[in-house]
Amino acid sequence: MRTAVLGLLAALLTGLGVTAGAGVASACAGGPVARSAAFASTLPQVRYGQSGTTVQGLQLNLKDRGYSLTGTGYYGPLTLAAVKDFQRKHGINPSGIVGSRTWQALVGSKAVGLTTPRPAPRFSVYPGERDRVKVGTLLGYLGRTYGYGDSDTWYGPAMQQQVKRFQKANGIKASGIVGAKTWAALNKVISIAGNWGC
Structure with missing residues (x-):
C-alpha cells in the first residue's frame, strides 16, 4: 500500500514538472530544467537614464554574457549599447528598452535555481564585525x-x-x-x- 501511494505521489509530481527530491542543484544539472519565466515576468521595464537595483542586475546578467559592463547601477551609454546588441542577436527590436521580451531572453532563459530569490538574512553586519x-x-x-x-x-x-x-x-x-x-x-x-x- 505504501509503495503504491509513493508511486502515485511521484507520478503526480512528475506530471506537475517536479521530480521527487529535486532541489536547486538538480535544476541546474544537465537536461531539461525549469526556466525562470515567472520571475522574469515580474521585472519592471527599464530604459536609458534609470538607475538602481534592477539596472545593476541587468548589467551583471549582460556581463556574464560577455559584455564589458561593471554593474554601476546606472543605465548609461555602455549599457544601452549592450542591451541593443543583445536584442538584435535575439530577434528583439533593438530599442534599448528592457521590457518583457528582453527580460524573458535574459532571465527567463536561465534555470530557476539560478534566479530564485533566497530568504534574506535577518541580521545586520557592521564594519569590524568578526562573526x-x-x-x-x-x-x-x-x-x-x-x-x-x-x-x-x-x-x-x-x-x-x-x-x-x-x-x-x-x-x-x-x-x-x-x-x-x-x-x-x-x-x-x-x-x-x-x-x-x-
Whole structure:
C-alpha cells in the first residue's frame, strides 16, 4: 500500500514538472530544467537614464554574457549599447528598452535555481564585525554580485568598500552597515543576474 501511494505521489509530481527530491542543484544539472519565466515576468521595464537595483542586475546578467559592463547601477551609454546588441542577436527590436521580451531572453532563459530569490538574512553586519557566519554570508553575497573573492574572516576595509560601492549603486545610504535594505538589494541583483549558482 505504501509503495503504491509513493508511486502515485511521484507520478503526480512528475506530471506537475517536479521530480521527487529535486532541489536547486538538480535544476541546474544537465537536461531539461525549469526556466525562470515567472520571475522574469515580474521585472519592471527599464530604459536609458534609470538607475538602481534592477539596472545593476541587468548589467551583471549582460556581463556574464560577455559584455564589458561593471554593474554601476546606472543605465548609461555602455549599457544601452549592450542591451541593443543583445536584442538584435535575439530577434528583439533593438530599442534599448528592457521590457518583457528582453527580460524573458535574459532571465527567463536561465534555470530557476539560478534566479530564485533566497530568504534574506535577518541580521545586520557592521564594519569590524568578526562573526564568521555573518561575514561568511556577506562574502557569499558580495562574491555573487562583484566576484569578490577575499577570504577575510572579519568585515574589514576592503569588504566595506565593496558594500559601500554596492549601496551607492542601489540608492542606499553608503554607511557600510548591511541591514534589511542592503540584503534585499543584494538578493534582487543576484536573482536578476542569475548568479545564485547550484
